[in-house]
Amino acid sequence: MSLLELDSVTLKFGGLTAVNNLSMSVEEGQVFALVGPNGAGKSTVFNLISRFYTPVTGSITFDGQDVLKMAPHEVPNLGIARTFQNIELFHQATVLQNLLVGRHRHRQTNMIAQMLHLPSVRAEERAHRHAVEEVIDFLDLQPYRNSRIAGLPYGVRKVVELGRALASKPRMLLLDEPASGLSVEETQNMRWWIDDIRRHMGITVLMVEHDMGLVGKVCDRVLALADGAKLAEGTPAEVQSHPKVIEAYLGTNAVSKGGKVA
Amino acid sequence: MRFHFKTDYDQDIRLFEDGWTFSLYAALLVLALALPLMIDPFFLGEATNVLIWAIAGLGLMLLTGQTGQVSLGHSAFMALGCYSCVLMMEANVPFVLAFLLAGVITGVVGALIAIPALKLHGVYLAIATLALAILADDIIVLLKEWTDGVNGKMSPPIDLFGYEISRWNNPIEWYYLTLAVVLMVTLFYRNLLRAPLGRAFAAVRDSEISAQAMGVNVAQTKTIAFGISCAITGLGGALMGLFAGAFNNETFNFLLSIQLLMMIVVGGLGFIHGAFLGAVVIAFLPQVLSMTTDLFGRGVAIPGLESGVFGVILILFILFEPMGLYGRWLKIRVFLELFPFARKDMFKRQKSYLKTERLR
Numbered sequence: 235m236s237l238l239e240l241d242s243v244t245l246k247f248g249g250l251t252a253v254n255n256l257s258m259s260v261e262e263g264q265v266f267a268l269v270g271p272n273g274a275g276k277s278t279v280f281n282l283i284s285r286f287y288t289p290v291t292g293s294i295t296f297d298g299q300d301v302l303k304m305a306p307h308e309v310p311n312l313g314i315a316r317t318f319q320n321i322e323l324f325h326q327a328t329v330l331q332n333l334l335v336g337r338h339r340h341r342q343t344n345m346i347a348q349m350l351h352l353p354s355v356r357a358e359e360r361a362h363r364h365a366v367e368e369v370i371d372f373l374d375l376q377p378y379r380n381s382r383i384a385g386l387p388y389g390v391r392k393v394v395e396l397g398r399a400l401a402s403k404p405r406m407l408l409l410d411e412p413a414s415g416l417s418v419e420e421t422q423n424m425r426w427w428i429d430d431i432r433r434h435m436g437i438t439v440l441m442v443e444h445d446m447g448l449v450g451k452v453c454d455r456v457l458a459l460a461d462g463a464k465l466a467e468g469t470p471a472e473v474q475s476h477p478k479v480i481e482a483y484l485g486t487n488a489v490s491k492g493g494k495v496a
Numbered sequence: 497m498r499f500h501f502k503t504d505y506d507q508d509i510r511l512f513e514d515g516w517t518f519s520l521y522a523a524l525l526v527l528a529l530a531l532p533l534m535i536d537p538f539f540l541g542e543a544t545n546v547l548i549w550a551i552a553g554l555g556l557m558l559l560t561g562q563t564g565q566v567s568l569g570h571s572a573f574m575a576l577g578c579y580s581c582v583l584m585m586e587a588n589v590p591f592v593l594a595f596l597l598a599g600v601i602t603g604v605v606g607a608l609i610a611i612p613a614l615k616l617h618g619v620y621l622a623i624a625t626l627a628l629a630i631l632a633d634d635i636i637v638l639l640k641e642w643t644d645g646v647n648g649k650m651s652p653p654i655d656l657f658g659y660e661i662s663r664w665n666n667p668i669e670w671y672y673l674t675l676a677v678v679l680m681v682t683l684f685y686r687n688l689l690r691a692p693l694g695r696a697f698a699a700v701r702d703s704e705i706s707a708q709a710m711g712v713n714v715a716q717t718k719t720i721a722f723g724i725s726c727a728i729t730g731l732g733g734a735l736m737g738l739f740a741g742a743f744n745n746e747t748f749n750f751l752l753s754i755q756l757l758m759m760i761v762v763g764g765l766g767f768i769h770g771a772f773l774g775a776v777v778i779a780f781l782p783q784v785l786s787m788t789t790d791l792f793g794r795g796v797a798i799p800g801l802e803s804g805v806f807g808v809i810l811i812l813f814i815l816f817e818p819m820g821l822y823g824r825w826l827k828i829r830v831f832l833e834l835f836p837f838a839r840k841d842m843f844k845r846q847k848s849y850l851k852t853e854r855l856r
Contacts, residue, residue, distance in 0.1 A: 284708075284709055286705070286708075305713075306708040306709070307708050307711055307712055307713040307714065308711075309709075309711075310709065310710060310711035311711060315709075315710075316709050318705070318706060318709075322703045322705055322706035322709075323702070323703070323706070324698055324699050324701075324702035324703060324706070324707075325702055325703075326698065326701070326702050326766070327695075327698050327699075327702065330508070331695055331698065334692075334695055335695050335696070335698075335699045335707070335710050335712070336710055337692070338692060338695070338696060338699075338710050338711045338712055339710070339711035341692040343691070343692070345693055345720065348687060348688060348691035348692065348693050348694075349684045349687050349688055349691075350684075350687065351687040351690070351691070355687075355691055356506075356509065358692075359505075359509050359690070359691070360505050360506070360509070362692075363505040363508070363509070364505070367505075398710065402710065402711070
């Protein structure tokens with residue numbers, strides 16, 4: 235059985251159909267990409283999985299559990315962590331504190347114990363900190379540990395957001411445009427990290443990405459969306475040369491000339 | 497400049513980052529403990545007043561500074577804390593129990609009120625809570641069977657384990673009592689900040705959407721913040737009423753809420769130090785003003801002078817030092833530590849990148 239399954243999901247905002255009868259399944263251990271032109275509904279699919287939106291019809295299951303029965307804050311407890319297209323960090327806090335919020339779902343002490351700072355709280359804090367340090371080591375964030383987000387450059391923020399998602403020790407990562415706005419070198423790093431996340435941490439990755447170079451290098455499977463509906467699904471090469479995808483990106487003329495989406 | 501070579505996670509978790517910081521705060525505590533020996537009872541009373549304001553301010557700071565929810569209704573919770581504490585004391589509940597229970601009651605009521613109110617954001621939450629503050633005034637008058645309405649109540653003397661503390665006869669004991677409450681509240685506050693709940697507060701303040709995506713229950717976190725905040729403010733209100741000697745519905749009118757909010761903004765939003773610095777300003781400004789009018793106006797009282805000056809100070813701070821007095825001190829400290837390498841624009845606020853608000 236697949237880890238994440240969307241079955242004929244439809245979402246409408248008034249008269250606009252943002253996601254139209256979409257079915258997809260992501261297998262455990264895969265790196266799965268959603269591609270498509272702007273406004274195709276890629277991020278909307280992420281927001282459906284995060285339960286920010288509720289679909290009109292259809293079902294979403296994660297590891298056999300019904301995601302639609304959960305509140306947005308319960309979704310991370312399934313082991314789903316995500317990043318945002320426009321970076322949603324806690325910008326008045328330090329990098330360390332941001333990463334520690336990623337550990338939120340693993341907390342075990344209650345409010346009273348925390349107020350009194352009982353030994354159990356101290357022990358838990360050490361454990362959280364240890365887990366966070368592993369993420370810092372993995373992503374080379376050591377120089378920024380105590381910097382406030384508000385003063386960090388865009389590229390670093392992008393990495394911190396990935397780190398915050400990793401700190402929650404998820405089974406599945408949802409990355410919303412992990413390489414947007416990054417330099418060539420930073421995109422390279424992102425590529426190696428996504429590879430390592432899959433290989434060494436065993437985390438399934440579902441990502442939205444426009445950079446077809448990155449998609450081609452790290453993804454096993456690609457799904458192309460346009461106007462909320464599935465256009466094509468397959469390996470990166472298959473999808474890139476699929477006539478419907480070329481039509482959506484480049485127009486009908488390009489199809490007859492045998493173009494390919496780069 | 498001090499450099500920290502960290503070898504242990506505990507160095508980041510413990511209360512004081514190094515021995516030097518610890519000794520500074522220890523010196524401050526010794527100074528606070530020795531204060532009654534150094535100043536006369538009048539000024540000791542003023543110091544007690546500052547500490548009481550600081551307690552109430554810490555309550556609002558937790559909600560507004562840490563969790564980002566503005567409340568103009570905290571005068572209502574001060575009133576609730578005060579009346580419930582005094583009513584319990586009149587029913588012969590021992591002071592310590594009555595005082596702590598007053599905090600618990602205020603916290604629970606605050607949390608219950610928060611559940612519907614916290615669907616509102618920003619200025620709308622401020623308006624809703626302001627309505628609460630204005631309502632509290634009338635409720636006190638309506639419930640005159642218990643509250644004695646506009647006539648008000650006399651505060652009973654405090655009976656602490658058989659030892660009576662009255663404001664006029666035992667100013668030193670009163671001061672120590674208040675100091676003990678301040679220490680307790682500050683320690684709890686600080687402990688929360690270094691625990692998951694405190695980080696959840698900051699997460700809710702900075703981005704509700706990603707707080708949710710990290711597993712923070714936003715509604716619950718806000719309710720808890722409101723509850724703890726009201727509990728602390730209720731303790732402050734109880735002390736304020738007991739210290740004043742007599743109180744009625746006017747003591748806790750909505751202007752008190754505005755003063756509280758102004759206090760934490762002037763002190764520095766989001767800093768524990770800010771609540772104390774703001775309390776000093778709030779408690780001493782009326783004194784300074786009356787001294788100046790005595791000097792120049794030959795004792796003629798100018799109506800509305802105090803609130804006018806408060807307003808001007810607030811506007812000046814928002815315009816020129818949004819981080820408050822403590823923020824200014826941090827800047828001065830960095831300047832001195834880096835001297836002569838500090839740059840003028842080091843603290844310039846960087847424009848934040850686009851944030852997703854449409855998911856609200």
